[in-house]
Amino acid sequence: MDVVGLLIFGALAIGIVGAGLAVVFVDRITAAALLMAFTFLCNAGMFLLLGAETIAAFQVLIYVGAITVLILYGVMFTPQGDRPYALFFQKQTPLAGFLVAAVAAPVLALALTFRDPGIAREGGGDLQPLITSIFGDYAVPFELASVLLLAAMVGAIVLVKRDEEDAK
Amino acid sequence: MTAVPLPAFIAVSTLLFFIGAAGVLMKRNAVVILMCVELMLNAANLALVAFSRRYGSVDERGSVFVVFVFVIAAAEVAVGLAIVLSAYRNRPTVDVDELHQLKG
Amino acid sequence: MPDGPLGLDPVVWAVLRLVIAVALAIFVVLNGALVQIYLERKIQALIQDRVGPIHTGPFGLLQTIADALKLIGKEDIRARVTDKWFFLAAPLIVFSPMLASFAVLPFAPGLVGADLDIGLLYLTTLGSMTVLGIVIAGWASNNKYSLIGGLRSAGQLVSYEVPQILSLVTVVLVTGSLSMVAITESQPGLLVNLLVLPLAFVTYLIAALAETNRNPFDLPEAESELVAGFLTEYSGMRWGVFFVAEYGEVTVVSSIMTTLWLGGWHGPGVDALPVLGVLWFTLKTYAIVLAFMWIRATLPRLRIDQLMSFCWKGLIPATLANIVVTAVLLLAFPGTLLPVAVANWAMLGLFLAAIPWAQRRRLAATRRRLRVDVRRAAPETI
Secondary structure, three states: OHHHHHHHHHHHHHHHHHHHHHHHHOOOHHHHHHHHHHHHHHHHHHHHHHOOHHHHHHHHHHHHHHHHHHHHHHHHHOOOOOOHHHHHHOOHHHHHHHHHHHHHHHHHHHHOOOOOOOOOOOOOOOHHHHHHHHHOOOHHHHHHHHHHHHHHHHHHHHHHOOOHHHHO | OOOOOHHHHHHHHHHHHHHHHHHHHHOOEHHHHHHHHHHHHHHHHHHHHHHHHHOOOOOOHHHHHHHHHHHHHHHHHHHHHHHHHHHHHHOOOOEOOOOOOOOO | OOOOHHHOOHHHHHHHHHHHHHHHHHHHHHHHHHHHHHHHHHHHHHHOOOOOOOOOOHHHOOHHHHHHHHHHHOOOOOOOOOOHHHHHHHHHHHHHHHHHHOOOOOOEOOEOOOOOOOHHHHHHHHHHHHHHHHHHHHHHOOOHHHHHHHHHHHHHHHHHHHHHHHHHHHHHHHHOOOOHHHHHHOOOOOOOHHHHOHHHHHHHHHHHHHHOOOOOOOHHHOOOOOOOHHHOOOOOHHHHHHHHHHHHHHHHHHHHHHHHHOOOOOOOOOOOOOOHHHHHHHHHHHHHHHHHHHHHHHOOOOOHHHHHHHHHHHHHHHHHHHHHHHHHHHHHOOOOOHHHHHHHHHHHHHHHHHHHHHHHHHHHHHHHHHOOOHHHHOHHHO
16 A cells, blocks of 8 residues: 555656646647646645545646636637747746756755654544634635635726727 | 655645746746746645645644635636736737836 | 455455446446437427437337447548647547546445545536536637637536536535535435425526536537537547537436435335335436436527526526525524525525516617617517
8 A cells, every 4th residue: 555655646746747847848838738737637636645635626626627727718819929039038048947946956955854743643534624624713814715706806807808988 | 644755745846836936937928927826836735735634733724725825826817817818909919028018 | 455356466456446437437328328319319309299210229229329330430530730639638538527427426325436525526526627628629629610619618617617516505505514425315205405405406407507518508519509619620439429428417417416406316115125226316317317308309599698697697696695595594593494495495486587577677678778669660579
């Protein structure tokens, strides 16, 4: 059973990191969007491996089911031709890569020094504690989050609405 | 499930986060930048859930935080794409290097 | 890990069990699709006062098999300008979540694939993944009609997910659990949830019709609209996969309705012989499937703007009101479901009366806007 868990983790980790790299380096945007969806799915797998089944379900529902579709809509409605003079701005790419690697290396080293705590916790899913927390201790942030979503929805609609006067 | 050590999860999360950060800095298409931001948010979620489940907090506070991160990510993508589409309607480009009319 | 039969290695048995389960699920889905295609043609024929297939086999029973063989034998055409990998992947992305849904449906006491704590949430999640497949299908066909059809269909699916989920929330409020087995067991005998939550049943039925692209919401794949929407470029067995996926999804949605509102595998004789539960479950599910087909043969198609406005301005307020009223009544009168039932039936009456009332108001507003003199122009509509 240990081996199976490690194998699954390895496969998911390769999936996440590989698809993430592909999103950044692949040329075609639609392929990048679908690889991003694949990253989301592998992330959901990681959540399942950790035993957080409700969060895994939410991850697939929200990220793969909604955000990927939104991004695909965004990709489809903004087609662009070739930009020949874009090469002028390419020189910042290696610098950005070097900076990110320079910051990532110490953080990664720090991450690998964390210890697995020796606390034995009882198993079971995370549905009950999650619900009790959200609707108990964190009810006010929950309501604020719903207000935020309402504001975002109204804002997005207003931003994309065409002016009706021009049509007449 | 104690087979996979916690540092492994955090390492994956770190790698994904910095890949996303590199993407935000390197890419010029605004929609691709939004995608890389989503990658970073996913990395943060993975770290939060890993710590919450492994350190055994009884009330799953890490997972509650993750739920709110889901909410904020969804709202951000919606509004961000609305902005990108509005800008595209103005000038048919989503290249962030060319959307610089407010500069300086 | 349990040891396999005949002393098989546990790991091998686990993999073998998975393979057998998936094969069984595919078998059930394909047979279900065959049965449903035949039923659909016969029922539509009966309602339209004709006979349907009668030549192939007795009562036309082999017609579907003939159709399937014809589909399999067709040439696999793929336009050169389509996006190859996305074009091929789209049917799979639409088919797989439907297949995975069968894992949590309880067919009989003790006969469930996986008694997940989050069974309903799992089903909802899988339902939302089909949207991605449809968008990719529309995009990959590299065809304006397909793209518009795909995006419209995705918009419809995403919009109708909301009342679907909100209806499920009402049932969860009453039952107190997301697990499908627990919901089935909370409805013993005749105390079925339909008596308590009819409005949620009706709203879920309408939302499910839209989620599975069935009439009256089948604008994306209607024959007279936009060629065939996102399915235009798919021919032969690739189209067959979409088709089977649609019928499979109808079965899944009907099974969910059976479990939540009609009592699942409960029925006379189940206590003595648990396997009888499968029979009752199937009968109830197919009763709902027949209702779907009846609706398809009867109602006209809705336009995309009518469908969207019905969802956002009609169904969502109704389901939200349902949740609020149910929750308040459950808290005010704990232990008894009678107030909830009374309030729900009252709201159902209101909902059904509000539809023609809203329609009449909108018609009057349109007439006023166009300044049409109805008495002279169309006296027969008054």
